[in-house]
Amino acid sequence: MKLNCVVVDDSSIQRTIIAKLVNNHPGLHLIGDFSNAIEAKSCISLNNIDLIFLDIEMPVINGFDFLDGLKSKPQIIFITSKAEYALKAFDYDATDYLQKPIAVDRFNASVKRAIDMHLLRKEVKEEEGEHIFIKSNLKKLKIFTAKIKWIEAFGDYVRVVTEDDSNLVLSTMKSFENDLSKDKFIRVHKSYIINIDKVERFNSKFAEIGITKIPLSRNKKEDLVKALSTSS
Numbered sequence: 439m440k441l442n443c444v445v446v447d448d449s450s451i452q453r454t455i456i457a458k459l460v461n462n463h464p465g466l467h468l469i470g471d472f473s474n475a476i477e478a479k480s481c482i483s484l485n486n487i488d489l490i491f492l493d494i495e496m497p498v499i500n501g502f503d504f505l506d507g508l509k510s511k512p513q514i515i516f517i518t519s520k521a522e523y524a525l526k527a528f529d530y531d532a533t534d535y536l537q538k539p540i541a542v543d544r545f546n547a548s549v550k551r552a553i554d555m556h557l558l559r560k561e562v563k564e565e566e567g568e569h570i571f572i573k574s575n576l577k578k579l580k581i582f583t584a585k586i587k588w589i590e591a592f593g594d595y596v597r598v599v600t601e602d603d604s605n606l607v608l609s610t611m612k613s614f615e616n617d618l619s620k621d622k623f624i625r626v627h628k629s630y631i632i633n634i635d636k637v638e639r640f641n642s643k644f645a646e647i648g649i650t651k652i653p654l655s656r657n658k659k660e661d662l663v664k665a666l667s668t669s670s
Contacts, residue, residue, distance in 0.1 A: 439465070439553075439557075440464075440465055440466055440467040441465060441466055441467065441488040441489045441513075441549075441552060441553060441556060442467050442469050442485065442486055442487050442488050442489070443460060443466050443467065443468060443469065443487065443488060443489040443490065443491060443512075444468070444469050444470050444471065444472065444478055444481055444482065444487055444489075444490055444491070445457055445460065445468070445470075445471035445472070445490075445491045446471075446472050446473075446474075446475060446478040446490060446491070446492050446493060446496070446501070446504070447471075447473070447491075447492075447493035447496070447517065448473050448474060448493060448496045448497060449493070450473065452493065452517070452538065453471045453472075453473065455540070456471070456491050456517065456540070457471045459540065459542065459545050460491070463545075463546065463549055465549060465550075465553050466489070466549060469481065469485050469487060474496065474497070474498065474499070475496065475498070475499040475500075475501075475503070475504035475507075476498075476499065478490070478504070479504065479507065479508070482508065482512070487512045488512050488513060488552075488556060489512055489513045489514075489515065489533075489552050489556075490512050490513070490514050490515070491515050491517055492504070492505075492514055492515070492516055492517065493516075493517055493518060494516055494517075494518045494520075494523050494527070495518065495519075495520070501516065501518075502526065502530065505530055511531075513533045513552050513555060513556065514527075514530060514531070514532045514533060515532065515533050515534045515535075515536060515548055515549075515552060516532050516534070516535045516536065517536045517537075517538065517540065518535075518536075518537065518538065519537065519538045520537075521537060523535075533548070533551055533552045533555055534548040534551055534552070536548055567582050567583070567584055568582070568583045568584065568619065569581060569582045569583060570583060570617055570618070572598060572605060572607045572609075573607060573608070574598075574605035574606055574607050575605075575606075579605060581598060581600060581605075582600075583618060583619065583622065583623075583633075584622075584633075584635070585600045585601045585602065586598060586599070586600050586618075586623075586633050587599045587600060587601065587632075587633055587636045587647050587648070587650075588630055588631065588632045588633065588636070588647060588650075588652055589611070589614050589618075589623075589630070589631040589632075590629060590630055591611050591628070591629035591630070592606060594608065595607060595608055595609070596608075596609045596610065596611060596613075596614060598614075611625070611628075611629070611631065614631060615631060618631065622634055622635060624658075624661060624662060624665045625658075626645060626652060626653075626654050626655060626658045626661070626662055627652070627653050627654060627655045627658065628655065629653075630652050630653065632645055632647065632652055633647075634662075634665050634666060636648075637662070637666065640654070640659070640662060642654070642659055645662060
């Protein structure tokens with residue numbers, strides 16, 4: 439995993455220094471470096487940026503004004519030659535605040551903090567993600583849809599197979615088909631609904647999820663190919 443990042447600093451020398459630090463770090467991927475906030479904002483609107491290395495004192499639009507203009511804010515590591523902005527920087531939920539000149543060890547520690555924060559946010563997002571409730575063995579269970587591998591008709595029941603376990607539910611396949619996102623789940627057989635994200639391989643007869651081969655109806659391969667293409 440690498441964090442996509444940009445560097446924004448009006449000093450060409452400082453941009454070069456920071457860009458080199460970024461390129462030498464195994465956990466970072468440099469999308470671009472910019473001398474002003476306007477160019478940086480355009481890049482951020484077109485790319486999925488996780489982290490900004492941001493100078494504060496810049497002409498026309500300073501670092502704080504730049505952040506005020508962003509609808510969605512990535513993590514921020516402020517970089518400046520002055521300590522006086524530190525308090526205000528953390529009012530902007532800064533991940534860290536680095537003073538120039540930047541020591542490599544201090545830079546790496548700051549990046550580690552950003553990566554740890556990114557992973558934590560990802561975990562929280564998954565925990566708060568899309569879910570359904572099912573009733574199994576007289577218990578109401580909360581199931582996160584991202585963890586569902588497949589759903590299988592099982593007589594009068596439906597078996598919900600997740601990354602953690604499986605549960606039998608007195609329900610119909612049609613009911614699950616209606617409840618689940620059509621962007622992520624597809625019915626590939628009268629007895630199977632699969633999570634597109636869990637498919638590892640497929641051919642004209644089967645979709646493979648782990649070691650399990652899910653049968654494909656004769657006319658469903660094309661639907662699966664289209665769904666996988668859209669998902670990726």
